[in-house]
Amino acid sequence: MQEDLKSMFKWAKNNSMEFNTSKFEMLRYRHPKADVISYEYRTPENETISCHMNIKDLGIIMSNDARFELQIDEIVSNARQRIRWILRTFKTREPDAMLTLYRAMVLPIIEYRSQLWNLVTFGQIREIEGSQRTFTSKIHGTNAMDYWQGLKHLKLYSLERRRERCIIIYIWKIINDIVPNLTYNGENLITTHYNSRNGTLCRVPPIKRTWRRIQTQIEGSIIVNGPRLYNCLPQSIRDTKHTLTSFKKALDKFLATIPDQPCLPHYHQVAEGNSIRQQATETQRRHTSVAGD
Structure with a gap:
């Protein structure tokens, strides 16, 4: 891989481009019981590229254990913040308005790159689903319903189904x-x-x-x-x-x-x-x- 990096550095120089090496980060995947690899990779200035346990790439938190717990925690936190903002800002609780706000402002947060991080446990499924459950419970007409009934009434899929x-x-x-x-x-x-x-x-x-x-x-x-x-x-x-x-x-x-x-x-x-x-x-x-x- 170091030889591949050298080829990239050479290509950049030949094309009058320059990498921002201060942003170089390394994420090393390995079996938890495997021996730790001590080999270091280096920048064109021969500085060591730092190794991290978690790296954010295109909005997704990648972890060295190939799990997405931090990513899911961040999704749930951001979704709940957005839900609280909607409930504070808008007085209406009518289904059409609430669902329009939800689809436009909350679902994009929850579902961003979900094809990648869909490796979730039952506990994480419940945690993510709780965001939608909280929001739907505030909509007029669902007050006396449980979550399953509310989904049917509002013609919504659960987040897992989506x-x-x-x-x-x-x-x-x-x-x-x-x-x-x-x-x-x-x-x-x-x-x-x-x-x-x-x-x-x-x-x-x-x-x-x-x-x-x-x-x-x-x-x-x-x-x-x-x-x-x-x-x-x-x-x-x-x-x-x-x-x-x-x-x-x-x-x-x-x-x-x-x-x-x-x-x-x-x-x-x-x-x-x-x-x-x-x-x-x-x-x-x-x-x-x-x-x-």
Whole structure:
């Protein structure tokens, strides 16, 4: 990597450009049980590039353990600050006005680059979901409702459902060459295959058994979780050639058929969780049970 840096420094000099080396930072990913690497990387002035545990890059806090706890904490803090500002500034609590403010001023904070940091635990899901729960509870007409009922009444998705919907749409865009594919060593990571029984499916990469925390992060990544979510869609949606608009309509029509019950304290779920995968599986199980009866 030091040789790559030297090539970049040489390129900059040849093109009469100069890097701001005071902004150079290094983030080193490694297995928690691996030996610490002591090799240092250096600037053109032969100064050591400082190594950090956390670095903010394009608005996302990256950590050396590949987790996004600090990022999620910052999202929740900023979202709650914005919600408090809205509630102080505007007297109205009417649904149309409140939802317009929420979609314009809060959701962009909560969902920025969510395809990347969607590696969240149940505790973090609850923490993020609590921001929307707080806001919706202030809207007229939801006072006597619990959060699940409020979502239905306001025709809102839970934040977890919105993130997964966003991931599915992104996978669809990759499959249809609307956005670049994710690659590794020149090979596309998102690919599809077809069989007569199940139709078009995304290939889910095999996952080697490793340390549990790392395996959980791999399973939550868009490379693995994205294809799994996409494969939950009905075959009729996966096999039909859609425009982006028609695909979103078909996706929303399907999502309307499965419960949206975010994990919160004291809320009893029938499914193991609120992921589309879990809710779709539970819905299918119920339908099969009813048909059998």
